[in-house]
Amino acid sequence: MELLILLCIPLLGAVLLALVGERDWAPEANSLMSFATFAAGAALTVRVIGSGPMLAFHEQFFVDPFNVFLVALTAFVGFTTSLFSRPYMRVEQHHGRLNRSQLRLYHSMYQLFTFTMLLALLTNNMGILWVAMEGATLTTVLLVSLYRTPNGLEAAWKYFILCGVGIAQALFGTILLYFAAEKVLGAEGTTALLWTHLNQVKGELEPVVLSLAFVFLLVGYGTKVGLVPLHNWLPDAHAEGPTPVSAVLSGLLLNVALYAVVRCKVLVEGSLHNGMAGRLMMAFGLTSVVVAAFFLWRQKDIKRLFAYSSIEHMGIVTFAFGMGGPVANFAALLHMTVHSLTKSAIFFAVGHAAQKAGTQMIEQIHGLLKLSPTVGWGLMLGSLAILGLPPFGVFASEFLILTTAMRDHPWAAPILLLALGVAFAAIFSRVQSMVFGEPSLSRLPHAPALLPVFAHLLLVLALGLFIPPYLAGWYRLAAKLIG
Amino acid sequence: MANLPLSSQIINLCAAVLLLVSFAMLSQRRVLSLVQLFALQGAVLCLSTITVAWTAGRSELYVSAAVTLALKVLLLPYILHRLIRALNARWETELLLNVPATMLVGLLLVIFSFGLAQPISQLAATVTRSTLGIAIAVVMLSFLMMITRRKAVTQVIGFLAMENGLFFAATSATYGMPMVVELGVALDVLVAMLILGVFFFQIREQFDSLDLRNLEALKEE
Numbered sequence: 084m085e086l087l088i089l090l091c092i093p094l095l096g097a098v099l100l101a102l103v104g105e106r107d108w109a110p111e112a113n114s115l116m117s118f119a120t121f122a123a124g125a126a127l128t129v130r131v132i133g134s135g136p137m138l139a140f141h142e143q144f145f146v147d148p149f150n151v152f153l154v155a156l157t158a159f160v161g162f163t164t165s166l167f168s169r170p171y172m173r174v175e176q177h178h179g180r181l182n183r184s185q186l187r188l189y190h191s192m193y194q195l196f197t198f199t200m201l202l203a204l205l206t207n208n209m210g211i212l213w214v215a216m217e218g219a220t221l222t223t224v225l226l227v228s229l230y231r232t233p234n235g236l237e238a239a240w241k242y243f244i245l246c247g248v249g250i251a252q253a254l255f256g257t258i259l260l261y262f263a264a265e266k267v268l269g270a271e272g273t274t275a276l277l278w279t280h281l282n283q284v285k286g287e288l289e290p291v292v293l294s295l296a297f298v299f300l301l302v303g304y305g306t307k308v309g310l311v312p313l314h315n316w317l318p319d320a321h322a323e324g325p326t327p328v329s330a331v332l333s334g335l336l337l338n339v340a341l342y343a344v345v346r347c348k349v350l351v352e353g354s355l356h357n358g359m360a361g362r363l364m365m366a367f368g369l370t371s372v373v374v375a376a377f378f379l380w381r382q383k384d385i386k387r388l389f390a391y392s393s394i395e396h397m398g399i400v401t402f403a404f405g406m407g408g409p410v411a412n413f414a415a416l417l418h419m420t421v422h423s424l425t426k427s428a429i430f431f432a433v434g435h436a437a438q439k440a441g442t443q444m445i446e447q448i449h450g451l452l453k454l455s456p457t458v459g460w461g462l463m464l465g466s467l468a469i470l471g472l473p474p475f476g477v478f479a480s481e482f483l484i485l486t487t488a489m490r491d492h493p494w495a496a497p498i499l500l501l502a503l504g505v506a507f508a509a510i511f512s513r514v515q516s517m518v519f520g521e522p523s524l525s526r527l528p529h530a531p532a533l534l535p536v537f538a539h540l541l542l543v544l545a546l547g548l549f550i551p552p553y554l555a556g557w558y559r560l561a562a563k564l565i566g
Numbered sequence: 567m568a569n570l571p572l573s574s575q576i577i578n579l580c581a582a583v584l585l586l587v588s589f590a591m592l593s594q595r596r597v598l599s600l601v602q603l604f605a606l607q608g609a610v611l612c613l614s615t616i617t618v619a620w621t622a623g624r625s626e627l628y629v630s631a632a633v634t635l636a637l638k639v640l641l642l643p644y645i646l647h648r649l650i651r652a653l654n655a656r657w658e659t660e661l662l663l664n665v666p667a668t669m670l671v672g673l674l675l676v677i678f679s680f681g682l683a684q685p686i687s688q689l690a691a692t693v694t695r696s697t698l699g700i701a702i703a704v705v706m707l708s709f710l711m712m713i714t715r716r717k718a719v720t721q722v723i724g725f726l727a728m729e730n731g732l733f734f735a736a737t738s739a740t741y742g743m744p745m746v747v748e749l750g751v752a753l754d755v756l757v758a759m760l761i762l763g764v765f766f767f768q769i770r771e772q773f774d775s776l777d778l779r780n781l782e783a784l785k786e787e
Contacts, residue, residue: 143746208744208746208747210744210747210751214753217754221757221758228768234783237782238784240781248712248728251705251732257743259739275744295685
């Protein structure tokens with residue numbers, strides 16, 4: 084029941100805001116809807132923690148500790164981002180970058196995007212998972228091209244074509260998966276694509292087909308995770324869309340795409356038993372970390388800079404999931420959480436900073452601390468957190484991943500460390516020049532929303548200092564599930 | 567090979583036609599003809615789906631065939647026609663690679679696809695297993711078309727043709743996916759088409775043409 088409510092609220096919100104999304108109170112309605120989604124997500128989480136995994140509606144939906152933690156995270160970041168987007172979009176409207184019909188489109192698509200994310204997480208059907216991911220692509224294409232500038236259109240076009248092709252690969256992988264499953268589970272009825280059923284019989288699935296299927300699934304969903312060399316759409320989409328969209332792309336979409344990869348990996352590992360899936364993920368992950376770290380040095384646009392940082396961090400998480408085992412999975416889940424929270428907080432701060440400066444170029448932004456200490460500190464602390472400085476949560480998860488890598492795959496640890504060092508130097512030097520110095524900024528007509536920034540950073544700090552036992556137990560349970 | 571049942575022969579014929587159409591699309595430079603080829607591809611797909619449904623006695627495949635007919639033979643080509651007329655984008659002026667070279671690359675791709683499908687086809691129990699290689703080849707050729715063309719409309723036709731290839735893979739290897747999934751996929755394709763239609767107008771409004779060379783401002787220096 085909670086499940087149905089959770090899915091219905093954003094869908095209802097999308098319809099409602101498609102009708103009235105241009106009104107003056109629409110941003111508040113958007114936040115309200117997102118808050119309701121968050122409340123429903125919290126209720127579902129409480130229930131799953133209390134009574135264990137559940138199946139619903141003829142087994143079409145499935146909730147276990149792994150996806151419920153992502154549901155809670157998605158609903159939470161969705162809510163805080165909608166809070167941030169209230170003043171942000173008002174300022175954009177004030178600056179004349181948006182008209183009323185665009186605002187309506189924005190609000191409606193924001194809710195629809197939340198819906199597709201939640202559907203992708205909650206469905207038990209690998210085919211519906213694909214449909215939801217494609218739906219997420221379509222809604223975000225409209226969000227990225229919202230400003231209708233030449234660059235925005237180019238970014239959206241690139242995003243659509245690359246992710247469209249990528250996701251077509253994933254569909255082919257899903258077809259192959261179904262092909263293997265049908266032999267074991269039978270084609271009658273629709274159980275052959277249900278993850279829970281596949282998971283029960285994964286040992287009997289045909290290894291040849293599954294290994295081929297995984298390559299297609301990894302390349303397909305990996306395009307959406309932003310793994311190098313399939314990452315080209317990501318920096319453009321982040322830089323050219325409105326900042327709340329950058330925040331949800333980095334904070335939510337990448338996570339959900341990775342969730343799809345991990346779900347597939349569980350099945351494939353269970354069939355192959357040779358670690359092929361894990362090794363592929365490690366290779367993609369490590370490449371992403373290294374390439375992204377060096378690309379950070381060439382960035383002049385602040386949103387592109389943090390987009391590359393997202394590629395780097397998704398690479399770290401993919402690498403950790405690839406290593407597998409309880410500790411690495413635990414660390415990967417923790418890293419997903421803290422990265423989502425920190426990166427969206429950074430985008431909130433960056434969004435306000437760019438609005439004040441009237442540009443996204445790093446060289447033209449100075450003295451954030453003098454003019455607006457809160458935005459400046461938000462950006463500074465967020466950057467320190469994402470760079471993995473203790474005592475923030477990112478440090479804890481990166482430390483765990485590094486130590487596991489040293490134990491299991493000693494060759495990879497120095498490469499990771501080097502890449503992290505390069506990324507540190509690149510981001511720190513740039514953020515420093517933006518935060519300090521003489522201000523070159525103007526005041527905004529609407530007060531920035533800083534509560535979400537500091538709420539996120541506080542959570543990340545808390546996770547770095549102390550992980551509450553129930554949360555740790557929950558992560559452990561999810562990590563065990565992934566294997 | 568001599569005594570294949572009629573239905574298998576029909577399906578193999580459909581597969582062959584699909585492959586031919588893909589090559590024809592690869593060499594076709596008139597955008598309107600491309601749309602017609604795309605509709606033809608849909609029609610062949612529909613025919614093969616009906617044959618599979620009839621042979622295997624799977625009634626839900628008739629629904630898929632009907633959806634294919636409605637969407638890929640009638641609705642999408644109609645939308646594309648309207649768009650092309652409205653945007654006056656009838657000619658593909660320039661190819662990235664000349665036609666003979668593209669054909670050669672296409673041939674190599676087909677061989678590669680058959681190699682890829684070999685181990686899987688041997689496992690398939692369906693009457694149509696020999697066609698999986700062709701399905702992969704159609705996907706690859708559409709991909710090639712997307713890479714070598716510069717017009718936005720052609721890239722989209724390539725994208726849709728790729729979806730056709732995937733659909734053919736689904737029917738030929740597994741008798742089709744569960745109904746929910748197929749309807750979802752069809753819905754996604756339709757929505758994607760509508761969004762792209764809007765997009766075309768925006769791109770042309772901004773750049774006065776649908777040439778994607780205009781869309782090359784964003785790159786790493």
